[in-house]
Amino acid sequence: MKLPEARGEVSAALIEALRREPGRRVMPDASLVGSADPYGDDLQLALYLCYELHYRGFDRVDGAWEWDPELLGVRAELERVFLAALRADVPVAEDVGSALDEAVLEPVDAEGVSYFLRDEGELWHLREYAAQRSLYHLKEADPHVWVIPRLTGRAKAGMVAVEYDEFGAGRAERIHSKLFADLMVDLHLDTSYGRYLDAGSRQMLATVNLMSLFGLHRSHRGALVGHFASVEITSSPGSRRLAEALKRAGAGPAAVHFYTEHVEADAVHEQLMRHQVVAGLLQVEPDLAPDVAFGIAATGWLEDRFGEQLLGAWREGGSSLRVPLPDADGEGNPGVTCPQDRAVVAAESSRRSRVGDSKEWAPE
Numbered sequence: 001m002k003l004p005e006a007r008g009e010v011s012a013a014l015i016e017a018l019r020r021e022p023g024r025r026v027m028p029d030a031s032l033v034g035s036a037d038p039y040g041d042d043l044q045l046a047l048y049l050c051y052e053l054h055y056r057g058f059d060r061v062d063g064a065w066e067w068d069p070e071l072l073g074v075r076a077e078l079e080r081v082f083l084a085a086l087r088a089d090v091p092v093a094e095d096v097g098s099a100l101d102e103a104v105l106e107p108v109d110a111e112g113v114s115y116f117l118r119d120e121g122e123l124w125h126l127r128e129y130a131a132q133r134s135l136y137h138l139k140e141a142d143p144h145v146w147v148i149p150r151l152t153g154r155a156k157a158g159m160v161a162v163e164y165d166e167f168g169a170g171r172a173e174r175i176h177s178k179l180f181a182d183l184m185v186d187l188h189l190d191t192s193y194g195r196y197l198d199a200g201s202r203q204m205l206a207t208v209n210l211m212s213l214f215g216l217h218r219s220h221r222g223a224l225v226g227h228f229a230s231v232e233i234t235s236s237p238g239s240r241r242l243a244e245a246l247k248r249a250g251a252g253p254a255a256v257h258f259y260t261e262h263v264e265a266d267a268v269h270e271q272l273m274r275h276q277v278v279a280g281l282l283q284v285e286p287d288l289a290p291d292v293a294f295g296i297a298a299t300g301w302l303e304d305r306f307g308e309q310l311l312g313a314w315r316e317g318g319s320s321l322r323v324p325l326p327d328a329d330g331e332g333n334p335g336v337t338c339p340q341d342r343a344v345v346a347a348e349s350s351r352r353s354r355v356g357d358s359k360e361w362a363p364e
Contacts, residue, residue: 001056003049007045010036010078011045014046017071022062043081046078051209054066054212090297096226096278096282096289102297103230103299112238113129114237117245118241118245118248122249126251127325128325131189132199132200132306133180138191139177141163145163148160153283155277158272158275158276161276162272179261186251187251196321199323199325200321201309206305207299207306210302211228223294226291226297229274229278229295230296232273233269235270236267242259
């Protein structure tokens with residue numbers, strides 16, 4: 001994964017530091033971090049950079065940065081700003097049961113990204129959605145593993161059972177992040193890890209950063225359980241609609257399969273999360289109930305912001321991406337950047353020049 005383009009002073013200073021050896025750097029000033037927009041591009045990218053050092057890291061960035069004390073100090077300030085904003089802005093239910101019930105409520109007016117994609121979405125919308133979601137789905141189950149050593153009894157057993165499914169039940173080709181990569185191939189997207197970081201919106205970065213923040217801190221184990229429970233219990237209905245959207249758009253069997261797999265799997269996971277993980281955790285540590293409820297609420301709140309960003313751009317006829325995918329059909333519909341698609345476009349352009357074909361065209 002390559003270092004991305006900076007999005008402001010904080011991320012620029014951090015990127016410049018990461019290009020050097022640890023011990024030879026100029027870190028962002030604490031006052032600069034403290035005054036940054038907690039949901040803005042600059043802070044969210046900076047936080048994403050800090051967290052990525054705990055995943056796969058960056059090309060030509062020294063692995064010693066992962067535990068560099070000065071960088072960890074910057075990360076702590078970024079987290080403080082982000083968490084303070086979330087705690088001030090996110091309405092949290094009084095108890096975990098109410099929080100779970102609110103999370104699964106379907107909107108009566110059938111609004112939301114999955115409804116739009118099912119009913120109106122074109123292939124380019126689905127490509128943009130997948131490009132943004134790749135920042136999440138290509139590391140989908142990884143941060144949740146960090147909570148396992150912090151759980152006991154029923155909660156630990158239930159969490160391991162769900163994660164076992166997420167990681168393919170022992171089969172590499174069934175790992176859910178691999179299934180998402182297969183979806184991306186069907187949509188002619190580049191499956192390289194982190195490929196669309198520069199294109200991803202600040203709203204998407206925030207949803208990924210939330211699970212990394214919760215996962216890396218033992219003190220947020222309750223919030224991480226709430227986050228994972230929210231993801232699993234809300235997945236099945238939306239996955240069904242997204243599968244229908246992909247079928248209607250002719251996206252290919254692997255793309256459809258990713259979501260049909262989640263319709264069934266996450267219906268089972270919902271029960272495990274409710275009755276094993278959440279109930280098991282609160283039986284042992286009842287004082288974590290407010291943290292679990294916060295994790296549920298913050299997850300939904302940030303997902304709603306991401307959905308609003310997507311729909312706002314699409315309903316105006318524009319791209320939802322910071323760096324729009326290149327034009328694939330010559331008619332203004334954002335396309336893809338992978339080598340396979342560029343070859344298809346080039347071949348079709350050559351064919352048009354030979355036969356004078358003026359018919360509107362989009363890659364299959």
